[in-house]
Amino acid sequence: MLVIRRDLVDAMVAHARRDHPDEACGVIAGPEGSDQPERFIPMVNAARSPTFYEFESGDLLRLYRDMAARDEVPVVVYHSHTATEAYPSRTDVSYASEPDAHYVLVSTREPDEHEFRSYRIVDGEVTEEPIEVVESYMFAHTGADDVPDTV
Amino acid sequence: MAVTVSIPTILRTHTAGEKSVEASGSTVAEVIENLEANHGGLKSRLVKEGALHRFVNVYVNDEDVRFAGGLEAAVKDGDTVTILPAVAGGA
Numbered sequence: 001m002l003v004i005r006r007d008l009v010d011a012m013v014a015h016a017r018r019d020h021p022d023e024a025c026g027v028i029a030g031p032e033g034s035d036q037p038e039r040f041i042p043m044v045n046a047a048r049s050p051t052f053y054e055f056e057s058g059d060l061l062r063l064y065r066d067m068a069a070r071d072e073v074p075v076v077v078y079h080s081h082t083a084t085e086a087y088p089s090r091t092d093v094s095y096a097s098e099p100d101a102h103y104v105l106v107s108t109r110e111p112d113e114h115e116f117r118s119y120r121i122v123d124g125e126v127t128e129e130p131i132e133v134v135e136s137y138m139f140a141h142t143g144a145d146d147v148p149d150t151v
Numbered sequence: 152m153a154v155t156v157s158i159p160t161i162l163r164t165h166t167a168g169e170k171s172v173e174a175s176g177s178t179v180a181e182v183i184e185n186l187e188a189n190h191g192g193l194k195s196r197l198v199k200e201g202a203l204h205r206f207v208n209v210y211v212n213d214e215d216v217r218f219a220g221g222l223e224a225a226v227k228d229g230d231t232v233t234i235l236p237a238v239a240g241g242a
Contacts, residue, residue, distance in 0.1 A: 023241065043238075052241035057208050057215040064159075064235055073160070081242045089242050095206055097161045097236035 002102045002118040003132045004028075004037050004076070011040045013114050016080035016106040019045065023053040023080050024106075029067050030075035036137055037075040037102075045079075052091070053079045076118075078104040086115040088126050096121035102129070154182060154226055157233040165190045174232070179209060180222040182232055197234065198222070208235045 008028055016024045025045050028037035041063065046056035055063070067073060077098055081089075086105035088096070096103060099122045107115035120127045157171045166172050172190065176182035187194035197207055202221060209216045210233040216224040226232065 025238070027238075047239075047241075049241070052239070054237065054239035057210075057217070057237075058213075060208060060235055060238060061210050061213065061215070061233060064233075077238060079240060084242045089240065091242075092240035095237060095239045097159070097206065099161060 001130050001132060002037075002076070002104070003035075003134060003137070005137065006133050006135055008037055008040055008076075009116065009133055011042075012078050012104065013106055013116065015042045016082075016108050016114070019080070020108045021050045021082045022048050023050065023082060025053040025055065025079040026077075027063065027074045028076035028078070029070070029072040032071050032073045035075060035100075039070075039072065050082050074098055074101050076104050077101045078106065080106045080108055082107075083109050085109070086117045088119055088121060093121055093124055093126060096124075099123075153228055154230045154232050156182065156186060157231065159235055161236060162193060162196055162234065165193045165196070176226055178222065178226060179211065179216050179220075179224045179232070182226055183222070206237050208237055209233070210235070 015026060023045055026042040029039040029041060030036045043055050043059060045053040047054045084107065086107035088103060088105065103119045103121050105117055118129050118131050120129060153173055153175050155171050156174050158166050158169065163169065174182050174185045176185050183194055183197055197204055203209060211219065211224055211226055211230055
C-alpha cells in the first residue's frame with residue numbers, strides 16, 4: 001500500500017502533463033525506514049523521449065548523494081507513460097532496482113483524465129498495490145470514517 | 152590503493168548490508184576484482200561481457216567512468232567509487 005499526500009500526487013500529475021508527450025520522471029524522497037514520501041524531486045528526462053526516460057548520470061549521482069546526506073531514500077520513483085496505460089513496461093521492469101520503492105506510473109494518454117497506479121517491482125516481478133491519498137500523514141489511519149481516496 | 156566503494160541498496164545483500172566498503176585497485180576493473188574477492192557475486196552484477204552492465208553507473212569521485220575509460224578508468228588512493236543503478240525505463 002502506498003500512502004501519499006494529495007499535494008504530492010498533484011505535483012506528479014502536473015509534471016507529467018507539463019512534459020507530455022515526452023515521458024516525465026522523478027523521485028519523492030522520504031526518511032529512511034519511514035516508507036513516507038515527503039520531498040518532491042522532479043528530474044530531467046535525459047532521453048527527452050515519448051517512449052523512454054532516464055535520469056542523467058550526473059543528476060543521478062547528485063540526487064543520491066543529497067538523499068544520503070539527509071538520511072533519505074527514494075520512497076517513490078515515478079514516471080509517465082504518454083500513449084499507453086499506467087502499467088510497467090518490460091523496459092521498466094528490467095531497469096527497476098529499488099526493491100523498497102513504490103514505482104508510480106502516471107498515464108497522460110487521455111487529455112482530460114489521468115491514470116495513476118503504484119507497483120512494487122522486485123526481482124523482475126511486478127505487484128500492483130492500492131493507493132491511499134491523504135491530506136496529511138498526521139491524520140492517516142485514524143478511524144473507520146477515514147475512507148481511502150482513489151484518484 | 153585503498154578506496155571507499157559506495158554500495159546501492161539492491162547490492163547490499165553482497166556486503167552484509169553495509170552501505171560502503173573498502174577495496175583496492177588502480178583501475179575500476181581492479182577494484183571490481185577486489186570487491187568480488189571479498190564480496191562474492193558483486194562482479195556479475197556490474198560487468199557483462201567485459202564491459203560495465205548498462206543498468207549500472209559507476210563513478211570515480213564525481214566522474215561517470217563511462218566518460219573516463221570505462222573499466223580502465225584510473226582510481227587513486229583515497230578516491231570514492233560510487234555504484235548506482237541507472238534509473239530508467241519506458242513505455
